[in-house]
Amino acid sequence: MRLTCALVAVAVLSPLQSQELTVPASWTARTTPHHIIGNIHYVGTVDLASYLIATPDGHILIDTGLERNAAAVLDGMRSLGFDPTDIRLLLTTQAHFDHVGAHEEIRKLSGAQVVVSAGDRDVLEGGGQGDYHFGPRYHFPPVTVDRIVHEGAVISLGGTSLTARLTPGHTKGTTTWTMVAREKAGRLRHVVFMGSTSVNAGVKLVDNREYPFIAADYQRSFRVLRNLPCEVFLAAHASAFGGPRKAEAARTGTGEAAFVDPDGCRAAVERSERAFDAELERQRTGSAGGR
Numbered sequence: 001m002r003l004t005c006a007l008v009a010v011a012v013l014s015p016l017q018s019q020e021l022t023v024p025a026s027w028t029a030r031t032t033p034h035h036i037i038g039n040i041h042y043v044g045t046v047d048l049a050s051y052l053i054a055t056p057d058g059h060i061l062i063d064t065g066l067e068r069n070a071a072a073v074l075d076g077m078r079s080l081g082f083d084p085t086d087i088r089l090l091l092t093t094q095a096h097f098d099h100v101g102a103h104e105e106i107r108k109l110s111g112a113q114v115v116v117s118a119g120d121r122d123v124l125e126g127g128g129q130g131d132y133h134f135g136p137r138y139h140f141p142p143v144t145v146d147r148i149v150h151e152g153a154v155i156s157l158g159g160t161s162l163t164a165r166l167t168p169g170h171t172k173g174t175t176t177w178t179m180v181a182r183e184k185a186g187r188l189r190h191v192v193f194m195g196s197t198s199v200n201a202g203v204k205l206v207d208n209r210e211y212p213f214i215a216a217d218y219q220r221s222f223r224v225l226r227n228l229p230c231e232v233f234l235a236a237h238a239s240a241f242g243g244p245r246k247a248e249a250a251r252t253g254t255g256e257a258a259f260v261d262p263d264g265c266r267a268a269v270e271r272s273e274r275a276f277d278a279e280l281e282r283q284r285t286g287s288a289g290g291r
Contacts, residue, residue: 021137021138023098024047026045026048026239027045027046027047027048027066027098028045028048028066028068028069028072029045029046029047030045030046030072030075030076031044031045031244031247032247033076033077033079034247034250034251035250035256036051036234036250036256037181037183037189037232037259038181038183038189038191038256039053039054039160039181040053040181040232040234041053041054041080041082042243042247043061043073043076043077043080044063044065044069044072044073044076044238045069045072047239048063048065048066048098048099048236048238049063049065049235049237049243050062050063050064050065050073050076051063051234052076052077052082053162054082055157055158055159055160056158056159057088057157057158057159058086058089058158059077059087059088059089059157060087060088060089060090060155060157060160061073061087061090061091061106061112062091062092062093062177062193063091063093064090064099064100064101064102064103064106065099065101065102066097066098066101067101067105067140068101068102069102070105073102073106074106074109084106084109084110085109085110085111086110087106087110087112088110088112088157089113089155089157090103090106090107090110090113090114090115091115091162091175092116092120092124093175093176093177093193093194093195093196093236094120094170094171094173094174094175094195094196094236095120095123095124095128095131095171095173096128096131096134096138096171097128097134097138097139097140099236100124100140100143101140101141103124103140103141103143104140104141104142105141107143113146113147114144114145114146114147115145115146115147115148115149115155116147116148116149116175117148117149117150117164117168117173117174117175118148118149119166119168119171120171120172120173120174120175121145121148123171123172123173124143124145125142125145126142127139127140127141127142127143128140131171132208132211132214133200133202133203133210134200149164149175150164150166151164151165151166152164160179161179161180162178162179163178163179164176164177165177165178165224165228166221166224167195167197167221167224167225168217168220168221169197169199169214169217169218169221170195170196170197170198170199170200171196172211172217174195174196174221175195176193176194176195176224176225176228177192177193178190178191178192178193178228178229179191179193181232183256184255184256189231189232189260190228190229190230190232191231191232191234192228192230192232193234194225194233194234194236194265194268195221196236197218197221197222197225197269197272197273197276198272198275199218199275199276199279204283205218205276205279205280205283206280206283206284218276218280222269222272222273222276225269226266226269226273230262230265230266231260231261231262231265232259232260232261233259233261233264233265233268235268241261241264241265241268242261242264246258246259246261
């Protein structure tokens with residue numbers, strides 16, 4: 001669900017099956033696909049991010065959005081001149097319906113290997129079943145996992161390497177991916193595809209029988225994120241890192257430099273951690289309504 005790196009909480013959705021959920025229009029509205037930096041491209045919708053990392057040996061796709069967003073992602077790739085059947089690796093930041101809903105359709109089309117952390121494997125393969133908080137209203141097509149990554153694992157394709165940094169809490173397997181991208185001018189930049197750190201409405205941080213160590217996981221994740229070198233800050237929701245504004249700035253003159261934002265990265269992590277701390281304190285003191 002939503003990364004609060006402006007790190008805002010996800011809207012509460014209507015109690016229907018996932019394909020019928022009332023979601024913000026920005027989650028499905030198409031936007032112009034665009035280059036970000038180096039070999040990284042944005043092919044998601046206005047707010048649900050999907051990132052294409054192009055290499056000579058095939059491509060890596062991080063997050064696919066809602067099930068209904070598959071066509072938008074695939075059309076976005078084609079409009080930039082990339083063939084979706086060349087996707088070789090399919091990654092995710094978190095196994096929630098709004099970020100992996102189109103995984104199975106894109107996997108079937110491309111034959112890509114699905115890569116996920118151990119904490120999210122069962123949820124992805126169960127199509128949402130087994131999620132510690134969300135029930136069948138938020139299910140999605142199940143996806144067979146080909147490869148499990150653990151903390152610090154490196155996956156490589158065509159000269160590009162991404163490192164998995166486990167940042168659980170939002171889901172048990174939330175994963176932040178990092179890589180280095182080369183600007184057109186030749187400078188190397190540290191890129192962070194940050195896993196969500198928001199606390200969804202109704203999630204128990206105290207005495208959670210489904211996820212006893214949830215608070216400790218969140219706290220560890222913030223420590224990891226605070227210490228990552230981060231110059232280009234990307235997230236599961238474009239609004240979390242000012243994506244539309246940065247894309248317009250890049251288009252109208254500043255180019256790749258529009259996405260270089262180390263201060264924004266640090267500030268987003270700090271805001272999210274403050275929000276988490278406040279929610280944890282509310283629940284510990286019993287002011288969360290007894291949930």
